[in-house]
Amino acid sequence: MIAPVAGHDHHDDDDHHDEDDHHDGDDDTDDESDDGIEIETGTTIILEGETSDWVGAEPEEIEGEENPTLVLEEGEEYEIGWEQGNGGSHNLELVDEDDEVVDEHETEVTDDPGEDDIFEFEATDEMAEYVCRQHPDTMRGEIRIE
Structure with a gap:
């Protein structure tokens, strides 16, 4: 069970699954930094x-x-x-x-x-x-x- 490094997010995974999407959003924000900030x-x-x-x-x-x-x-x-x-x-x-x-x-x-x-x-x-x-x-x- 080392694969679920989501254990790194253990609380986020259970309580804030939507926030995981926001983490993806944060990643997108990082991508926006690469893509640029309007x-x-x-x-x-x-x-x-x-x-x-x-x-x-x-x-x-x-x-x-x-x-x-x-x-x-x-x-x-x-x-x-x-x-x-x-x-x-x-x-x-x-x-x-x-x-x-x-x-x-x-x-x-x-x-x-x-x-x-x-x-x-x-x-x-x-x-x-x-x-x-x-x-x-x-x-x-x-x-x-x-």
Whole structure:
């Protein structure tokens, strides 16, 4: 009976069978993270700068997500920026598939982010990712344009 690793969920299996479906939903949420999280037009997207990754702060849909994939509507306006997470120096850039900054959508490197570290942009199909140039291997998330 090792196969029923559902013993791992032993209470969930008996009492919350529907919640197992929600666990599948949670898995779908994880899949949504891979597929992306749709961001409403006009939303301000705030990320926390942790050297290990960007952590979603706002909107609520991305809160706590590491390097969340953002699904944006082409031609629509959004704001994006970052706030301090770990005290390190970071910046935020919107880049294309060649890792080049799109339309000068970037912030200066700083360890004390403020209003200058939030900018408005129009979503274009050129945009592929957001990245911290100081930590490009870990602080990078996908942008999907629909």
